[in-house]
Amino acid sequence: MKLIQGNEAISEGALAAGMKFYSGYPITPASEIMHYLAKAKQIQFINSEDEIAAINMAIGASLAGVKAMTATSGPGMSLMQEGIGYAHMAEVPLVVVNVQRVGPGTGMPTMPAQGDVMQVKYGSHGDYFPICFYPSTVSECYKYTIEAFNAAEESLSPVILLCDGYVGHLYETVKLSETKFELKTRAKKKLGEGLGHTTSLLNKNGVPNTKDPSLYEEYLERAKKKMHDAAEKYKFYEYTKNENTRDLIIAYGICARVASAFTDKYSLFKPVRMFPILSEEIEKAAKEHDRIIVIEMNAGQYSRMIQSVAKKTVHTISVLGGTIKPSKVKQALDALKQQPRS
Amino acid sequence: MVDMTCREFLEYVDLDRERIWCPGCTIGLMFKQIAKAMTELRIEKKDVVAVSGIGCTGRTAGYCSFDSVHTLHGRAIAVSEGIKLANSNLKVLVISGDGDLIGIGGNHLLHAARRNTNITVICNNNEIYGLTGGQVSPETQTGVETITTPYGNPYPQINVLGVLKSNKKFFYARSTPMHLEHLKNVVKKAIAWDGFAFVEVKSYCIENSGRRQGFKNSYDMLQTLKKYKIVGEKDDLNEDEIGIAKREG
Numbered sequence: 001m002k003l004i005q006g007n008e009a010i011s012e013g014a015l016a017a018g019m020k021f022y023s024g025y026p027i028t029p030a031s032e033i034m035h036y037l038a039k040a041k042q043i044q045f046i047n048s049e050d051e052i053a054a055i056n057m058a059i060g061a062s063l064a065g066v067k068a069m070t071a072t073s074g075p076g077m078s079l080m081q082e083g084i085g086y087a088h089m090a091e092v093p094l095v096v097v098n099v100q101r102v103g104p105g106t107g108m109p110t111m112p113a114q115g116d117v118m119q120v121k122y123g124s125h126g127d128y129f130p131i132c133f134y135p136s137t138v139s140e141c142y143k144y145t146i147e148a149f150n151a152a153e154e155s156l157s158p159v160i161l162l163c164d165g166y167v168g169h170l171y172e173t174v175k176l177s178e179t180k181f182e183l184k185t186r187a188k189k190k191l192g193e194g195l196g197h198t199t200s201l202l203n204k205n206g207v208p209n210t211k212d213p214s215l216y217e218e219y220l221e222r223a224k225k226k227m228h229d230a231a232e233k234y235k236f237y238e239y240t241k242n243e244n245t246r247d248l249i250i251a252y253g254i255c256a257r258v259a260s261a262f263t264d265k266y267s268l269f270k271p272v273r274m275f276p277i278l279s280e281e282i283e284k285a286a287k288e289h290d291r292i293i294v295i296e297m298n299a300g301q302y303s304r305m306i307q308s309v310a311k312k313t314v315h316t317i318s319v320l321g322g323t324i325k326p327s328k329v330k331q332a333l334d335a336l337k338q339q340p341r342s
Numbered sequence: 343m344v345d346m347t348c349r350e351f352l353e354y355v356d357l358d359r360e361r362i363w364c365p366g367c368t369i370g371l372m373f374k375q376i377a378k379a380m381t382e383l384r385i386e387k388k389d390v391v392a393v394s395g396i397g398c399t400g401r402t403a404g405y406c407s408f409d410s411v412h413t414l415h416g417r418a419i420a421v422s423e424g425i426k427l428a429n430s431n432l433k434v435l436v437i438s439g440d441g442d443l444i445g446i447g448g449n450h451l452l453h454a455a456r457r458n459t460n461i462t463v464i465c466n467n468n469e470i471y472g473l474t475g476g477q478v479s480p481e482t483q484t485g486v487e488t489i490t491t492p493y494g495n496p497y498p499q500i501n502v503l504g505v506l507k508s509n510k511k512f513f514y515a516r517s518t519p520m521h522l523e524h525l526k527n528v529v530k531k532a533i534a535w536d537g538f539a540f541v542e543v544k545s546y547c548i549e550n551s552g553r554r555q556g557f558k559n560s561y562d563m564l565q566t567l568k569k570y571k572i573v574g575e576k577d578d579l580n581e582d583e584i585g586i587a588k589r590e591g
Contacts, residue, residue, distance in 0.1 A: 021428050044427040048420070049453040056417040056450075060393075060424025063411060064432065068424070086414050191391050191409045191425060192432050199404065199412035207359065208404065208412075
């Protein structure tokens with residue numbers, strides 16, 4: 001047993017997954033990950049000049065054949081978005097951790113938030129289908145970092161591990177050795193082994209072709225199917241059904257921890273795989289309830305997506321400004337009781 | 343004597359790919375000298391990786407017959423540093439243009455040079471953003487008309503040698519596609535250098551810069567490179583000199 005922080009558990013998870021390269025740039029509240037990994041002698045570690053370098057160095061290391069990771073928060077994530085799109089197009093497996101804080105802009109640097117949900121899904125340009133996991137406990141930070149590496153190798157894409165400043169800085173007593181996992185190894189050749197030409201231009205077997213619309217359509221179908229098939233193997237969520245209620249709370253990250261205090265009166269659905277969204281599972285849970293409530297630390301980013309898959313009206317409890325008080329959440333839940341059921 | 347019939351260098355070139363380079367462009371001449379330098383150094387294809395960014399020169403990686411990476415705009419050096427840290431046995435050749443390496447990628451150049459990462463950067467400095475139609479670059483000469491400086495470029499060129507020289511240890515070479523044997527030799531020395539090596543290949547772009555400056559053809563532009571004098575290895579190079587400036591550190 002040891003007392004560690006979410007960010008440290010993420011670092012431990014990366015090491016357990018066989019990560020051999022870390023590049024990152026300091027940013028609150030993600031910096032503890034690089035502080036921890038800087039001491040790890042079994043990996044190549046670099047504190048890069050900026051987040052753009054961090055993501056591109058990780059891409060280079062991954063192409064050279066090692067498991068690579070970078071971690072940041074919202075502003076750094078924005079700088080990494082072009083690189084993330086590159087890694088999707090060029091099929092580069094890696095893990096990008098985003099420990100969220102309040103934005104936009106410099107926002108509230110030390111205050112936790114969940115404002116990058118949309119950014120994770122749609123932040124890079126063009127169409128792509130990212131896989132994203134969101135742990136809500138310290139031991140989950142460990143487990144899902146490992147699974148993020150597995151999903152990255154499975155899908156040959158950059159997998160996002162989303163976290164919030166609360167979970168990242170949360171200290172819990174954990175027994176990491178109890179976590180069971182298997183590791184997925186690299187299925188792709190590495191540089192020097194005849195990998196050929198890697199480009200993020202639309203290409204066929206490394207030969208760019210940027211004029212043929214049918215080739216793009218073919219590519220996008222293939223990418224969509226590849227990401228869907230890979231994600232199917234990582235359907236992580238927790239569904240605590242309360243038979244005595246018709247009210248369902250959907251919450252993730254720190255909000256799921258807060259919501260777990262109300263399971264005596266509510267059912268709780270906690271998605272861990274945020275993207276691709278667990279449409280079937282959410283729709284099924286929504287069908288079993290009349291009132292769907294999403295608690296999140298933003299103005300309703302995931303709520304809108306849930307509404308489209310739940311096919312029901314979704315009420316949002318927005319917890320804003322970087323603090324989350326169970327009493328305030330309870331107040332909001334009580335107020336919703338006055339609303340008509342759908 | 344130079345063996346003009348030597349075709350061995352073609353081993354490093356993928357001849358099946360269609361080139362995007364315009365008639366009169368010198369990137370092909372530079373690429374040939376890089377391949378020749380590799381031939382003479384007997385570099386095995388499994389031991390080397392070419393990395394390019396975006397731009398006309400950025401397409402070079404795609405024409406190599408060994409493993410290569412075409413990165414995002416400006417990120418060739420960052421990707422190369424990741425490759426080198428992950429596998430120090432690989433020789434990494436960055437081949438890209440001035441806009442890519444010195445403009446948008448300037449921060450990575452600054453820091454890779456400071457860290458003295460053991461990679462070879464070959465910069466085709468044609469003093470323009472050619473692929474995008476001829477916009478001003480940090481290497482465009484003062485007063486030159488480009489599509490984004492229609493009244494003449496108000497700013498001076500960046501001094502890359504000066505930037506590199508600010509480090510304790512550095513390797514900087516300058517050559518041109520008019521001095522082919524010289525170009526090949528400095529590339530060989532740059533590849534053999536233990537540490538960060540930068541080769542600046544002073545060239546030009548007839549299609550998207552030269553014609554706006556009143557040049558009639560590529561040959562006339564090539565003549566402008568005659569001004570350079572070969573000086574060998576020194577501590578510093580004057581503007582009109584080509585050679586090597588280095589410090590062991």
